[in-house]
Amino acid sequence: MQLRKQIHNLLLAVLTTAGLQAGSAFAHGVSEVMDVQGDDAAFTALARVTCFNDGNGEAAYLMSRIRDKSPAIPGLLVTVHILKGGRAINATDTSPGDADYSVWAALPGGNGVYLLMLTKTAAGARAFDLEWHCMTADNVHTGTDILVDQYD
C-alpha cells in the first residue's frame, strides 16, 4: 500500500510538471497569463479534456486546481470550472499571489470528454498555474489528454 502511494505521488509529481508545460499551450504565446492587456473581465479559457483508460483503469472523475500567481487585487479572483453531462463544479484560488493552489475541483463523469474552463471576476492580467488529472475510482491517475478551444 505504501509503495502504491509512493508511485501515486511520483506520478502526480511528473504529471504536475507535464501539466504546467501543457499550460503553455493555453497561453498561446503569453505563457500562463490570462488577459495580458489587463482590460478584459470576460477573458475565458476553454479546453476539452479527454479521460480514458490508458491501462491504469477506467476514469471515474476529472480533478483540477488553479494557482493565481499575480499580486492580489481586491475583487479579482480566478476560477477553474469543470463541466460534463449536465453537471459542473468549480474551484477558486481565494488567496492570489501566494504559493497555495485552490482546493481541488473534482467532477465524477467517468470516461469521456469534459469541458475545462478558466474565468476571472474582473479585468486584470493574471499569471497562473493549472493542473488537471483524470483519475480512477481508486484515485490512480489514468489517461488524460487536452485540447484548447479558446483563450481570449
Added chain:
Amino acid sequence: MNTQVFKRASMTAALLASAAFVQSAMAHTVLEVSSLAEATRAYNNVVIGHACGTTPVMGASVVFPDGASSIIKVNGQIHNGPLTDFVSNWGPSISVVQSNELFSESGVKRGPTGNIVGFWAGGGDVLSPDMIGRLPFRVNAVNIAPSSCATSVVFRVAIVDVCEITSASELQAGGHDGAPVGLWTMAGLGTPYDAASDNAARLTINRNTTSNPLPAACGNGVSVEVQPSAEQILRDMPIVTGGVQIWPEL
C-alpha cells in the same frame, strides 16, 4: 537554428544521389498505424517510403487537419456542420515524440489556440534512398460523438518529403521522379503543396460499437473523412523555426 539545418543535409544528399547504386523503394509515405479504435492511444510513425526520384529525403513537414477549418465529408458528400457533429475531441489529438534517430532537428507546429497541428523534422543525415525512414508521434484518445452515426472517421494527413530546398513556386517542377519534394497531400486545394491526386496519408478512427453503440436511427451508419483546408495548408505546411521560415525558401 536556421537554414543551416538543411544546408548541411544538402551536401550529404548530393553525395548519395551520385552513388551508382541508388535505388527507389517506390513506396508511398504513409502512417505505420493507419487504423485504430476510438478512445485509445497509439504510438505511430510517419513512414517515408522513398526518395524524390534519386534525390534523398532531407526532411519532412506533416500537417494534420485542425478540425476547425477542415473539409468534412460524410459518405463522400460535403458536410457543412462542425466536426463535433462526429468527433468529440479532435484539435487535432496528437503528440509529437522527440527523436533524432532519422534527422537531427524537429519541431511542432501549433494552431491558433496553441494545439499541436503538425510537426517537421530535418537536418543532419539524409534518408538513404534504399531505406525507409520513420518519424514518431502519438495519436491521443479520439472519441466518436455518441449521438453521431459515424462508424469511422478518416483523418487525411498531409505530408511533404523535402529533397531539395526551393521556393514554393518550384515545388511542382520536375514531375514525380524529378521534383524537389514528395507531395503526399490532397489534390485540388489550390496550394503549392497540392498533389496530382489525393495522396495524403490516412488515419482511421473506428467506432467501438460495444462501448459506444450506434443510435438506432442510424441504420448501418456513415463514414466520415476530414481533410485539411487550403487555408490550413498554407498556414501550417511551411517549416518555421526560431521565427524564421526555412522551407520553402522565401
